Amino acid sequence: MTCETDAGQTSGSRRWSGQWLLDRPELMIFTSLAIIAAVFSFLNPSAFLSGINLRNMAVEGSTALIVCVGMTYVIITAGIDLSVGAVLVFSSVCSVLAMRAVGTDGSWAAAVGLLVSLGTAAIWGLINGMLIAYAKLNSLIVTLATIGIALGGARLLSGGVDLIGVPESIINGIGIGRVLGVPVIVMIAGVFTVVAGVVMHRTRFGLYTYAIGSNEQAARRAGINVERHLVTVYVIAAVCAGLAGYLSLTRFASTTIAGHGTDNLKAITAVVLGGTSLFGGTGTLYGTVAGVFIPVVLAAGLVIVGLPSFWQEVAVGIVLLLAVLVDQLRRRSK
Amino acid sequence: MSLPILEARGISKRFGHVHALIDADISVFRGEVVALIGDNGAGKSTLAKILSGALRPDTGEIRIDGAVTEIQSPIDARRHGIETVYQDLALALDLDPVQNVFLGREISAPGLLGLFGFLDLPAMRRRAEEAFRSLGVQVPALSAAVGNFSGGQRQGIAVARGLIWAERLVFMDEPTAALGVAQTWNVWNLIRRVRDRGISVVLISHSMPDVLAVADRIVVLRHGCRVATYGAKSVTSDELVGAMTGTLELAQSEGRSSGPTQRTNGDGE
Numbered sequence: 001m002t003c004e005t006d007a008g009q010t011s012g013s014r015r016w017s018g019q020w021l022l023d024r025p026e027l028m029i030f031t032s033l034a035i036i037a038a039v040f041s042f043l044n045p046s047a048f049l050s051g052i053n054l055r056n057m058a059v060e061g062s063t064a065l066i067v068c069v070g071m072t073y074v075i076i077t078a079g080i081d082l083s084v085g086a087v088l089v090f091s092s093v094c095s096v097l098a099m100r101a102v103g104t105d106g107s108w109a110a111a112v113g114l115l116v117s118l119g120t121a122a123i124w125g126l127i128n129g130m131l132i133a134y135a136k137l138n139s140l141i142v143t144l145a146t147i148g149i150a151l152g153g154a155r156l157l158s159g160g161v162d163l164i165g166v167p168e169s170i171i172n173g174i175g176i177g178r179v180l181g182v183p184v185i186v187m188i189a190g191v192f193t194v195v196a197g198v199v200m201h202r203t204r205f206g207l208y209t210y211a212i213g214s215n216e217q218a219a220r221r222a223g224i225n226v227e228r229h230l231v232t233v234y235v236i237a238a239v240c241a242g243l244a245g246y247l248s249l250t251r252f253a254s255t256t257i258a259g260h261g262t263d264n265l266k267a268i269t270a271v272v273l274g275g276t277s278l279f280g281g282t283g284t285l286y287g288t289v290a291g292v293f294i295p296v297v298l299a300a301g302l303v304i305v306g307l308p309s310f311w312q313e314v315a316v317g318i319v320l321l322l323a324v325l326v327d328q329l330r331r332r333s334k
Numbered sequence: 335m336s337l338p339i340l341e342a343r344g345i346s347k348r349f350g351h352v353h354a355l356i357d358a359d360i361s362v363f364r365g366e367v368v369a370l371i372g373d374n375g376a377g378k379s380t381l382a383k384i385l386s387g388a389l390r391p392d393t394g395e396i397r398i399d400g401a402v403t404e405i406q407s408p409i410d411a412r413r414h415g416i417e418t419v420y421q422d423l424a425l426a427l428d429l430d431p432v433q434n435v436f437l438g439r440e441i442s443a444p445g446l447l448g449l450f451g452f453l454d455l456p457a458m459r460r461r462a463e464e465a466f467r468s469l470g471v472q473v474p475a476l477s478a479a480v481g482n483f484s485g486g487q488r489q490g491i492a493v494a495r496g497l498i499w500a501e502r503l504v505f506m507d508e509p510t511a512a513l514g515v516a517q518t519w520n521v522w523n524l525i526r527r528v529r530d531r532g533i534s535v536v537l538i539s540h541s542m543p544d545v546l547a548v549a550d551r552i553v554v555l556r557h558g559c560r561v562a563t564y565g566a567k568s569v570t571s572d573e574l575v576g577a578m579t580g581t582l583e584l585a586q587s588e589g590r591s592s593g594p595t596q597r598t599n600g601d602g603e
Contacts, residue, residue, distance in 0.1 A: 203451035204440055207429075211437055214426035221424050222438030223409045281428030282479075 025275030025326050026287025032319065033290045033297065040301035047304045055183055059251070061296045062189035063244045064266065065289065068274075069196045070240030071267040072288045073233045076200075078213040078280025079139035081234065083128060084241040085263030086150035091121040092245035092255050093154045096163040105167040113170070114246055121242025122235050124150055129234030133227040147264075154257060164254045175250030185247050192243070197285035209233060213280025269320055270295070277327045294319065337400040338363050339502050339534060340385065340416070345394035346558075347380055354380040355391070356558040362503060365532045367525060369545040369566070372555035373578050379507065381555065382538050386418040386505045387411035415501030421508045423492040427481030431473050432462040434480055435495045465498045466491075469524055486517035493524055503534045510544055522548050542571040554578055 040048040047053060067084050074081045095117035102109040124146060131142045177184040200206035208229050211219040220226050248256055274291030276283025298312040338361035347355040355377045362368050372378045383389040385396065387405040395402050398414050405411050408418060425434050436458045442448035459476060466473050471490040473483075480488055489512060496504045506525075510518040525535050525548045539545055545552055546566060554562040554577040562577040575581075 199451075202453065202455075204442075204453055205451050207433060207437070207440065207453065210429060211426045211433075214428035215424070217422075218424040218426050219437070221408055221418075221420065223412070224438055281426065 025323065025330065026284045026290065028326065029273055029275055029287055029290045029294070029323065033294050036294065036297055036301065040297070040304060043301075043305045048301060051181070053300060053304065055181075055186075057293070057296050057300050058186045059183050060300075061293050062183075062185045063247050063251070064263075064270065064296070065189050065292045066192055066240050066244040066247070067263060068267045068270045068288050068292050069193055069285065070237030071271045072274070072276055072283055072285055073196075073200070073209055074139075074237045075268070075271050075276050075278060076209050076213045076280055076283045077230060077233050078216075078278075079132060079230070079233070080143065080268065080278075081128065081237045082140065082143040082264045083124065083146040083150060084237060084267055085260035086147040086154070087121050087124045087238050087241040088245040088248070088263060089255065089257050089260050090124065090150040090154040090157075090245075091117045091242040092249050093158045093163060093257070094120040095246055095249060096165055096255055097157065099167055100163075100165045105169050107169070109167045110170045110173075113167070113249070117246040117249075118239050118242045121238040121245070123238075124241075125235035125238025126231065128238065129231030132234060133230035143264075151257075154255075158255065158257065160257075162255045162257055166249050166253050170250045171253050173250075174247065175253065185251060188247065193285060193289065200285055205229075205232075210281055213282075215281075266295070269316065272327075273316075273320055273323050275323070275327075277331070278324075279327075279331065336364060338397075339399055341397040341400075342381075342385060343395055343397075345381065345384060345391045345396075347377075347384060347389065347391050353558050355384070357394075358555065358558065358560050360385070360553055360560065362534045362536060364502075364534060365529050367529050367535045367537060367548050367550045369537045369539055369549035369552045370555065371539060371545055371552060371574065371578060376555040376578070377558040378538050378555050380558075382418075382505050382507060382536065385411075385536070386416060388418075412499070416503045416505070417496040417500040418505040419493050419496040419507065419509055421511065423488055425480050425488055425492055428479050430475075430477050431466070431480055431491050432459050432476055434491060435462045435465070435498060439499065462498075466494055469494050469497060469527065470520070471524070472520075485512045486514065486520075489513060489517065490520065493521060497524065497528050497533070500528070500533050503536065504528065505536045505538070507538045508540065509537070510539070510541060518544070542574060545574065546571060556580055 037048075067088065071081060071084060095113045098116040099109045099113040102112050128139075128142055128146055131137045132139045174184050174188070179187065200209065208219065208224050211222070211224060212226055212229060216226055270291035271283070271288050272278060272291070273294055274284070274287030274289070276287060295312060295316045298315050299309050302309045302311050341361040343359050345355050345358045345360075346353070358377065358381055360368070360370070360381065370378045370382060380389065384391045385405070387408045387410050390406075396405060397403065403414065405414070405416075411418070426437065429437070432455075441454040441457045441461075443452040443454045448454075463476060471494040472487060473491060474487060475482075480491060483491070489509065493506070493509055496506070509521050509525075513521065522544070525537070529535060529550075535548075537544065537549060546569075549566040552564045552566055552569060552574065553560055554564070554574065556578060561580075564574070564577075
């Protein structure tokens with residue numbers, strides 16, 4: 001039936017020039033990031049490309065990136081996790097309390113703090129995941145509810161004030177530590193993201209994540225344990241938030257209870273900018289990396305060239321709309 | 335005389351007050367194409383779902399190679415070498431053809447990497463390509479998302495997936511419903527090729543041309559009962575429609591012989 005293939009190609013020839021962009025939205029966002037960075041580098045190379053600015057941008061993006069790694073997994077399953085910021089706060093409060101309880105500064109306290117941070121976060125992920133996968137509740141509502149519970153819980157535990165008492169060893173070793181000029185936090189985020197990316201794109205776990213987001217019914221018929229997989233994905237998202245919480249403790253030497261109210265929306269923005277579809281089934285982690293760094297680079301660059309950094313919010317909003325529009329076009333072309 | 339590879343006897347299923355199936359029987363022999371036809375609500379989908387493990391019958395027994403077997407789920411059916419090609423195709427449109435074919439049955443990478451869940455992508459690609467070629471299924475690109483393909487191409491992939499994995503039997507629910515003439519021909523050829531390899535096919539269809547073109551035997555359901563069985567060689571479209579709608583009160587002809595051996599009985603209503 002030649003007419004059918006012809007029909008595909010006549011409309012195809014018109015959109016062919018943009019077809020690869022539609023198929024690979026993450027490349028488009030990478031190109032945008034490169035252009036933005038190039039413009040700032042051109043306008044003020046000495047300041048934008050200075051070691052301190054590059055380091056600041058990298059550190060700024062790193063903790064956000066870790067949260068976004070988990071969010072990417074969740075969104076690929078066609079879900080959403082609004083509770084990441086609240087889980088981050090809750091687990092960092094528990095972590096500080098645990099490290100204070102250990103008392104002595106040292107690797108022992110640091111390890112306990114990390115384990116408590118990741119462990120309490122995992123519990124939140126388990127709660128989210130069970131309610132979403134087994135009780136079949138909507139992920140938006142479940143995680144909206146757990147925001148309140150986790151954040152309220154964190155304030156109850158901390159007495160409503162930020163806690164200090166983070167061991168010096170991890171502040172110096174991780175928070176402000178550098179190896180060969182590269183901040184330790186950046187290295188941790190880098191390794192973490194690469195591992196998560198390999199899992200997503202090369203393993204059975206990653207394949208099942210895409211399959212569930214693409215067609216849950218088909219995944220189930222293929223013998224995939226959809227419920228268990230979804231729970232695991234929400235646990236991963238929460239553990240990412242827990243790790244980011246621990247790193248933010250080492251960076252700020254205290255909890256930052258009031259500072260994470262929009263982490264969830266920022267993470268969703270970055271993931272969608274990076275070409276992951278809110279409808280699930282498609283997305284890449286390297287796209288998310290670009291999506292995380294666009295707001296960061298814009299914010300730093302605008303300040304450097306002397307424009308109000310509020311333009312960053314405007315620009316990110318516009319780029320986000322474009323990203324969603326491209327996703328819509330891509331879906332319609334199928 | 336060989337046993338049927340799949341035999342169901344006295345299958346009944348109720349949904350609330352609706353009797354979807356009343357004491358229905360069906361048997362499928364090796365390398366045979368059996369068409370299951372009937373009007374809407376005749377119970378053919380229910381029967382197919384029970385045989386492929388998607389539903390459990392209220393009463394009745396299913397035998398595989400003569401042994402009474404409970405088919406708990408489609409996954410369980412797969413373990414018995416029974417595959418289903420669903421009417422909605424059950425493809426993940428964002429995944430490529432290779433991933434769709436192997437979903438749930440991936441080939442692990444050798445050694446330690448395999449234990450960590452890494453996949454042997456080249457091996458899966460090779461095997462899928464080989465299978466598509468041997469079945470004559472047209473796949474425009476092995477690494478493009480299936481969502482980019484035409485309806486006929488998607489259907490080809492879904493059918494091929496069932497045929498690749500089936501060791502004994504494939505259920506196909508309206509496999510040509512969305513297809514043009516040429517693509518329908520392709521599906522028929524696929525079915526014949528699979529039959530020639532000794533794999534049986536149960537075809538659930540509304541389409542008289544489908545049924546007459548490829549079926550060896552035709553089972554007609556009406557109001558949840560089997561009302562007739564025909565050898566496909568000697569039956570006409572009119573007779574089938576008559577049996578489906580009840581204008582012909584016919585009895586079954588058991589066995590695989592061509593030509594309807596007809597007896598009247600009062601079993602229909």
